[in-house]
Amino acid sequence: MNANFVIMGLPASGKTTFLAALWHLIESQETDCRLTMDGYRGDLVYLRLISTAWRTFKEVPRTSQVGNTDVTIYLKDRESGARGTAMFPDLAGETFELQVEERKCRPEFIEQATADDGVLFFVTANLKEDGLTINELNSRMPETDANADADADADADADHTDKAQPASTQTIKHPEWEPKYAPAQVKIVQLLSDFIRPPFTYRRRRLALMISAWDLARDQHLTPENWLATNMPLVDQFLRSNPELFEHRVYGLSAQGVKLDDDAAVDKISYITPSKRIQIVGPDIEANEHDLTSPLVWLMSAAV
Template identity: 50%
Template structure:
């Protein structure tokens, strides 16, 4: 059976960097990967542009909101010949922000999504603001530093943009089980991006989600009628590009070996492993 998967994630959650690294991985064949390229549709020049930026240690251009770079990768399992299609809709993270803040969603995304059988959901590991207490957030909005107790900037009126990221994630997932989406049981691979920056390094991706986004973890555990999920730590970039020493060391590596992906089975370089799981997970 062929499978189709769609990508979701808030701004700066790592979606485009993942696509750039995935395109390089399956096209270059530098490291072993169970899934190999079987075809694609979309803007070939765009794929090459973001992949070249990724290889050159340059910031990967962010996804536009123009609806002009929809990308689909068709991949095939070299052992089982099972095929999958991964849909990267041209939706900037701000589009998902808008879905939460303004309660609107693009009709073409709903139509496309209702045809998919699985989700790759990206979450940035940098969630420091999510740990603010209500007191600290109120002080922030009032322009007061919690340690100085003096005004530092004009007070801000609360707005939906101040919703914590984990609340936005839960809202997006909650939307998937209500109209206009078709409620059903879906496979969900949660990808924690910038995994190389996570401390302590002894945490598993599942433990990180439970400790740093307990609301998301609790939602998934409480909604097993709608989601079968697995959590991965992903470092598609492989390093901090502003760190000259790290860049110099990585320059000698085969680019695909900069990729690191972690789950309960350990760490590797095969960025297709979440897709393998999505193809095999039982609902």
């Protein structure tokens, strides 16, 4: 039986970098890898472009920068003989954001999600400001004059002129809240909960949650599961509260192995075989910490 799984994630969550590293890993065969390529469908030029960028420490161009590119990779497990199909939808991360903000979804993705047995979902450890409290956000808002509107109206009634208001009496207008301002973990939970209602097919799925840029989180000395609970508690609670919907595992992945803007670090690991720069932690990873196909092996095992 063949297992199908679809790759998802918000912008800059690591999907394209993962695809670049995966393509290099299974094509070069320069290190032990549980899965082997059984064929592919997609733009070979695009695949070589991103894998070359990854291999040479260049920024891997995001999907939105090169145009949406649909890629499907057929995989085979060397040990069990199980086969799987990894579908990288013809969607940039911005499209998944729009699914949350506008509640629209492309028919092609619905078709792929209907055929899937599992999901490879990417989040990034580079959280930036996703965890700010309401008080912290309020402290950044510019101050306003509470009496500015009343003073302006009084001046207008007393002096019927069209003189512009002085800057000191102008009211500062704050933009109204929109869905695009929602924290990343709110958007992630919305995307996952979409699977349980039409037009998607309601069923239990396997979910491999990939925390990319794991090198940024390594100093916290947390397991991927604990990192998720600490930094994205809403996502963690959603998954733990819905075991009938998602059988999930959490992995930490550093596909590059280094920050590209750290010249000293890049020089230090430049002599390492590219496939051995990959670092992955999580369930059943002890055998090979460089094999980023391990989560795919787990997803494929659902069909065995």
